[in-house]
Amino acid sequence: MSERPAPLFDGADRQILAVLFAAGDPLELERLAAAIGMDTAALRQTLDRLRERLAAAGLPFELLELEDSVQLATAAPYAGLIRQVLAEKRSTPLSQPAMEVLAIVAYNQPVTRGFVDQIRGVDSASSLNSLVSRGLIEEAGRLELPGRPIAYRTTPVFLRAFGLSGLEELPKVPLEEDRQLALEDQP
Numbered sequence: 001m002s003e004r005p006a007p008l009f010d011g012a013d014r015q016i017l018a019v020l021f022a023a024g025d026p027l028e029l030e031r032l033a034a035a036i037g038m039d040t041a042a043l044r045q046t047l048d049r050l051r052e053r054l055a056a057a058g059l060p061f062e063l064l065e066l067e068d069s070v071q072l073a074t075a076a077p078y079a080g081l082i083r084q085v086l087a088e089k090r091s092t093p094l095s096q097p098a099m100e101v102l103a104i105v106a107y108n109q110p111v112t113r114g115f116v117d118q119i120r121g122v123d124s125a126s127s128l129n130s131l132v133s134r135g136l137i138e139e140a141g142r143l144e145l146p147g148r149p150i151a152y153r154t155t156p157v158f159l160r161a162f163g164l165s166g167l168e169e170l171p172k173v174p175l176e177e178d179r180q181l182a183l184e185d186q187p
Contacts, residue, residue, distance in 0.1 A: 008057055012036060013050050016043075017072065026069035026156040066156040067166050094130075101127040102136060106158070106170060110140040110151035128152065136161065 009017070015036045020027060033043040047070060051063050060078050064071045074082060094102065101124050104116050116124045131137040132152075140153040159165065 008053055009050075012038070012046055013053065016046065016050060020063070020070065020072035023071075026064075026066050026071040026160075028069050030068070032070065064160065065165055066159045069156050071156070071160070073160075094134075095127070097122075097124070098127045098130050102131055102154075102158070105131070105137050105152050106154050106167070107173070109153040109167075111153075112143060112149040112151055114149060116152075 016032065019032060019035060029040050029043055033040045036043070038046070047063055047065070054061050054063070060075045062073055062075045064073050097120075100120060101116055104119050105111055108115070113124060113128055116128065128137070132139070135155055135157040137152045137158065138155050140151040142148040143151055154167070159167075164170065
């Protein structure tokens with residue numbers, strides 16, 4: 001009788017994969033760790049090991065870490081095939097005003113509609129609502145100011161859509177004042 005090879009995925013791996021598969025959306029690391037009975041540091045180590053095991057097994061899945069959340073996703077090389085098979089509707093691109101609002105929120109979050117309006121010089125309610133409905137931004141609570149305005153922040157969907165694992169990966173864009181000073185310093 002021959003020995004069976006050791007299973008590629010252990011009990012914790014299977015638990016993590018099952019929960020992430022069922023969740024579909026990004027799941028907070030803290031919540032996942034509590035659910036499977038380990039601390040966040042141990043979960044991060046397990047996720048690193050699980051990433052390696054998924055790759056070694058040649059499975060078409062990967063673990064995406066999005067700030068303090070993790071998501072089970074199909075590996076990038078399979079995107080075209082999935083799109084073709086599921087005949088996914090092509091989403092309409094963001095309008096220029098929506099991109100402006102998204103950039104303001106991403107670089108200054110959390111921000112209020114009043115802040116966005118002030119920067120843009122026009123009403124931004126429609127763009128904010130569009131970004132919320134697409135899941136790119138979300139309400140981050142209300143500020144302790146008169147009228148208790150809603151503050152907005154980006155979401156894990158934003159990070160995934162732009163291929164970022166965290167906000168620190170946003171491109172560093174010099175302020176207009178910095179550009180002006182740089183131009184004045186040139187001979």
